[in-house]
Every structure is written in C-alpha cells, then in structure tokens.
Amino acid sequence: MNKTIIGALVGASVLAGGCGPVVREVERLAVRSSPTIGTATATTAPPGSPTGSPGAGDLKQAAQAALGAVPGSTLISIETEENGRLWEVQVVGEDGTEHQLDVESGKVVSGPTTEQEDNADKAKHRARVSAAELDYAQAADKIAAAVPEGRITELNLDTEQRKTVWEADVIGADGTKHEVAVDAATGSVTRNNSATT
Secondary structure, three states: OOHHHHHHHHHHHHHOOOOHHHHHHHHHHHHHOOOOOOOOOOOOOOOOOOOOOOOOHHHHHHHHHHHHHOOOOEEEEEEEEOOOOEEEEEEEOOOOOEEEEEEEOOEEEEEEEEOOOOHHHHHHHHHHHHHOOOOHHHHHHHHHHHOOOOEEEEEEEEEEOOEEEEEEEEEOOOOEEEEEEEEOOOOOEEEEEEEEO
C-alpha cells in the first residue's frame, strides 16, 4: 500500500477526533500489503499469473532465490520465520540431499547448509519429488485459489494417506488459519480446514 495513502488515512482519522479503529484498519492493510510476509503486492503481476497469485508472490521470489543457490535442486519446504521477515527454505538435490537456506527480500542470507541424513531419508525425498507432478509454484497457485486473498505461511511436500501432497498453512484475509492439502499428482485440493486464530 502506498505510504502516502496510509499517512493520509491516519491524518484524516486523527482530524476526525478518533484514531483507534481506523489506525488499526490501516495497520492491517499495511501488513497485508507488506512485501516481506508473503502477499502479492500492487507491483506484482496480476492475479492468476504465476507470480501474482494472492499469498504466493513473495513465497515464489524466496523459492527462486533458494533454488538458484543450489543448482539442480527441487523445493520441498518453505515457511515464514521471524514474523514473516525470513523464509526458511529446504531444497533437495538430485541425490536426495537436503539443503536449508534462509531468504530475506528475495536474497539468500544464510546457507545453503547441507543436512546430515542417511540413505533412507534421501530415498524418501527422491520418492516424493518423483511422485510430485506439481512443483511448489503450481501448488501455491492451487492453494491461493482455494483461499482467495490468503497469505501462505508454510508449504511442504509430504505424504498423507499414502499420497504425495503439498500441505500449506494459509492465513485468510479475516485472520482465519486454513490448513490446505493439494494432491501433488493431480492438483486437486484434498483438504481445506479452517479455525479462527
């Protein structure tokens, strides 16, 4: 949101003799449009495009930075940390080795750090990646469509009822937390549970 608009709204509210509810609403809108916590902003591509889906824009930017730091890797997990300032990202190489990175404002700020895992863990990663027809970006688009105007705070490639799925935590525009699962082979939403936070 344009800082000039925010300032004008706050100023108008103070002149009107009360600032509590309006300032809280302005702060809520400013947080929702902040580029560091996973929402699409007015400067991103239009909704429906690969980088403009609500709740996915900055997730995708962080993911691309992490994938660029580990060539030939596949993203298996991404989640916000430190109140949305950082994205913690896990990617796996072709041999199943997991690497962890922290990304802030589209730049890798920590890592990649190689996880010490045994051959069984590496095989599990390779199997999930192989079973997933949808990558993280396609999954994020499906999740954004399931929770319009939601903010994805976590996205993981996992197994649920013997199927490979993308699981996500999404905060809706009204503050409701949604747990969404998308079949990684078909792209269908298999779960969308919500609870008020």
